[in-house]
Amino acid sequence: MTIPETARWLAGRDRFLILTHRRPDGDTLGCAxxxxxxxxxxxxxxxxxxxxxxxxxxxxxxxxxxxxxxxxPEHVVAVDIASTDLFPAGGMEYLNKVALCIDHHxxxxxxxxxxxLEPDKASCGEIIYALLMELNGSISPxxxxxxxxxxxxxxxxxxxxxxxxxxxxxxxxxxxxxxxVSDINKALFRTKAKSRVMLEALxxxxxxxxxxxxxxxxxxxxxxxxxxxxVENDMDDVAAIPGAIEGVIVGITIRELTGPGDxxxxxxxxxxxxxxxxxxxxxxxxxAMAAGFTLDVPVMETKRLLxxxxxxxxxxxxxxxxxxxxxx
Amino acid sequence: MTIPETARWLAGRDRFLILTHRRPDGDTLGCAxxxxxxxxxxxxxxxxxxxxxxxxxxxxxxxxxxxxxxxxPEHVVAVDIASTDLFPAGGMEYLNKVALCIDHHxxxxxxxxxxxLEPDKASCGEIIYALLMELNGSISPxxxxxxxxxxxxxxxxxxxxxxxxxxxxxxxxxxxxxxxVSDINKALFRTKAKSRVMLEALxxxxxxxxxxxxxxxxxxxxxxxxxxxxVENDMDDVAAIPGAIEGVIVGITIRELTGPGDxxxxxxxxxxxxxxxxxxxxxxxxxAMAAGFTLDVPVMETKRLLxxxxxxxxxxxxxxxxxxxxxx
Numbered sequence: 001m002t003i004p005e006t007a008r009w010l011a012g013r014d015r016f017l018i019l020t021h022r023r024p025d026g027d028t029l030g031c032a033x034x035x036x037x038x039x040x041x042x043x044x045x046x047x048x049x050x051x052x053x054x055x056x057x058x059x060x061x062x063x064x065x066x067x068x069x070x071x072x073p074e075h076v077v078a079v080d081i082a083s084t085d086l087f088p089a090g091g092m093e094y095l096n097k098v099a100l101c102i103d104h105h106x107x108x109x110x111x112x113x114x115x116x117l118e119p120d121k122a123s124c125g126e127i128i129y130a131l132l133m134e135l136n137g138s139i140s141p142x143x144x145x146x147x148x149x150x151x152x153x154x155x156x157x158x159x160x161x162x163x164x165x166x167x168x169x170x171x172x173x174x175x176x177x178x179x180x181v182s183d184i185n186k187a188l189f190r191t192k193a194k195s196r197v198m199l200e201a202l203x204x205x206x207x208x209x210x211x212x213x214x215x216x217x218x219x220x221x222x223x224x225x226x227x228x229x230x231v232e233n234d235m236d237d238v239a240a241i242p243g244a245i246e247g248v249i250v251g252i253t254i255r256e257l258t259g260p261g262d263x264x265x266x267x268x269x270x271x272x273x274x275x276x277x278x279x280x281x282x283x284x285x286x287x288a289m290a291a292g293f294t295l296d297v298p299v300m301e302t303k304r305l306l307x308x309x310x311x312x313x314x315x316x317x318x319x320x321x322x323x324x325x326x327x328x
Numbered sequence: 329m330t331i332p333e334t335a336r337w338l339a340g341r342d343r344f345l346i347l348t349h350r351r352p353d354g355d356t357l358g359c360a361x362x363x364x365x366x367x368x369x370x371x372x373x374x375x376x377x378x379x380x381x382x383x384x385x386x387x388x389x390x391x392x393x394x395x396x397x398x399x400x401p402e403h404v405v406a407v408d409i410a411s412t413d414l415f416p417a418g419g420m421e422y423l424n425k426v427a428l429c430i431d432h433h434x435x436x437x438x439x440x441x442x443x444x445l446e447p448d449k450a451s452c453g454e455i456i457y458a459l460l461m462e463l464n465g466s467i468s469p470x471x472x473x474x475x476x477x478x479x480x481x482x483x484x485x486x487x488x489x490x491x492x493x494x495x496x497x498x499x500x501x502x503x504x505x506x507x508x509v510s511d512i513n514k515a516l517f518r519t520k521a522k523s524r525v526m527l528e529a530l531x532x533x534x535x536x537x538x539x540x541x542x543x544x545x546x547x548x549x550x551x552x553x554x555x556x557x558x559v560e561n562d563m564d565d566v567a568a569i570p571g572a573i574e575g576v577i578v579g580i581t582i583r584e585l586t587g588p589g590d591x592x593x594x595x596x597x598x599x600x601x602x603x604x605x606x607x608x609x610x611x612x613x614x615x616a617m618a619a620g621f622t623l624d625v626p627v628m629e630t631k632r633l634l635x636x637x638x639x640x641x642x643x644x645x646x647x648x649x650x651x652x653x654x655x656x
Contacts, residue, residue, distance in 0.1 A: 156518075157485055157486060157487045158485060158486045158496075158499075158513075159485045159513045159517040159518055160513070160518075161510040161513070161514070163509055163510070163513065164503060164509070165500040165501070165503040165504050166500075167500075168486075168496045168497070168499050168500035168503070169496070169497060169500045171486075171496050172493040172494075172496035172497045172500070173493070175492060175493040175496070176493050181491055181492070182489040182491070185486075185487045185488070185489070185491065186489070189487040190484075190487055190488075190568070190572055191572055191573070191574055192572055192573060192574065193573075193574045194537075194541075194573050194574060194575070197532045197572075197573055198532060198533070200528070200529070200532065201528070201529035201530075201532035201533050202529075204525045204526060204528065204529035205526070205529050205533075209522075213522075240518070244518055244519055244520055244525075245519070245520060245521075245522050245525055246519055246520065246521045246522060247522075
């Protein structure tokens with residue numbers, strides 16, 4: 001469905017329940033908050049299904065919209081949920097009952113009755129903004145704030161490669177509509193928990209470099225998290241840390257997921273190396289420059305297996321100097 | 329002068345030399361490169377005065393425009409230079425010969441013959457963009473890239489408090505004009521030198537917290553820089569590190585500037601504490617939330633003096649819990 005069609009569909013209905021995805025980020029939560037308020041501003045009843053995994057930084061935006069237990073929706077709307085395996089805990093009863101899905105993921109499975117999909121948008125927040133402008137003609141400062149959170153977090157404050165001109169123009173419109181950009185940026189992008197800062201320090205000092213600095217591998221153990229007081233909240237985008245170092249072509253994080261017997265691997269690459277192909281060898285996958293897999297083996301053994309696999313990739317044909325697979 | 333007036337002034341003249349400021353950042357260098365190419369596209373001769381302090385990340389944008397030694401300009405244009413004490417090494421002969429200054433700093437001293445000042449702009453790049461659109465009606469992808477560097481670096485990739493809707497709309501226009509946003513973002517905002525990462529780790533692990541976590545003090549010695557291989561290039565915005573930690577009201581860095589006998593102090597605060605007033609006690613100053621000073625005493629002695637001064641500020645009247653000035 002197009003955005004005007006979707007707006008008309010919403011305008012003709014009432015009593016909405018909005019679903020957010022598992023391990024919810026700023027995009028799904030900001031979109032849900034903005035849509036809930038926008039529907040209320042249009043005279044509707046709208047709530048967000050409680051998501052137990054919503055983290056503290058986003059709660060102020062969403063918690064006022066949590067559905068009461070006795071709320072019986074007429075229409076269920078999913079925002080930013082690409083597939084049914086991303087449904088939140090507590091959302092399973094709605095698996096086959098989603099009337100409308102609003103999303104920007106090209107991989108959207110089309111599980112909903114109707115889908116408003118705009119795969120060229122960097123964030124779902126851009127779609128909700130256009131939708132609410134179509135529905136109500138304007139948005140309140142509260143909605144602008146929620147949607148600014150959505151747009152800015154899904155693009156890493158406009159630094160990720162998905163950022164485009166439309167993203168920036170939507171963000172500009174949201175500032176004009178009253179989003180407190182300076183406060184939001186300070187809270188989301190210029191503030192770090194002490195535990196996160198200490199964990200980053202430990203990751204940096206324990207990271208090892210191979211193949212002349214082209215590969216960086218960070219091992220993150222439960223012990224490291226305990227030492228720094230890091231919790232799951234602090235793990236946002238840690239997978240990007242090794243690959244962000246100058247000269248690194250393959251950046252890898254290997255995390256103990258539940259304990260010393262298992263490994264969760266995230267691989268980030270530059271276009272010279274296919275992350276998806278590397279992870280496929282271990283039964284995983286993803287995208288060309290970001291992929292992952294899990295193994296039921298200890299992290300140091302996973303690291304050894306990865307280095308053996310990398311031995312077949314390096315030296316690259318394109319002239320990157322080779323080196324033995326030894327820490328330097 | 330307004331932007332249309334400035335465009336007309338440029339259109340009627342030729343043989344320009346463009347000056348950038350001391351310790352040049354992405355804004356002054358990106359603006360100079362964009363303006364030089366824009367003037368050339370208008371059929372003019374234009375060069376940038378060599379700036380020996382330009383760092384490697386920005387050289388690809390500016391070095392092709394360095395003025396040959398035998399170039400005799402007819403008109404000298406300063407970009408993003410607020411005062412004559414910010415003139416670059418090698419620019420002293422032009423101190424009283426600047427025909428036009430294009431700037432966005434409210435503090436601009438008006439040292440030039442003519443000044444195009446737009447103090448509401450977050451970056452000088454936004455002014456140069458408007459100026460070149462006025463002059464030539466369009467900009468090339470090369471110019472768009474240089475100006476994207478200007479706009480994005482001066483706003484910390486749109487995260488600093490100066491970011492506004494105009495900034496984001498200009499950035500969107502620059503992407504439409506061909507700025508390779510993904511490559512620029514990767515190079516400037518998603519890549520760090522290994523030495524910088526290691527220095528940040530050392531700063532984090534050696535930082536100390538006082539007054540119940542409201543004050544964070546990082547001491548950066550020459551020895552720490554040597555250990556991590558950090559050079560001056562790696563010191564961009566290190567002053568922001570302590571203040572970026574959750575709960576910190578006063579974030580302080582104390583750097584050994586030339587050796588163990590002197591201290592360069594940077595103070596970053598939230599609105600609850602006046603950084604300028606704190607630094608004024610030590611003969612320094614700045615803004616309400618960002619100020620600094622230098623002292624000819626060793627860093628640990630400077631730290632002691634600062635803690636004594638902070639004892640008079642904390643506990644804050646507004647209810648922040650107090651604590652003894654001891655590391656916790």
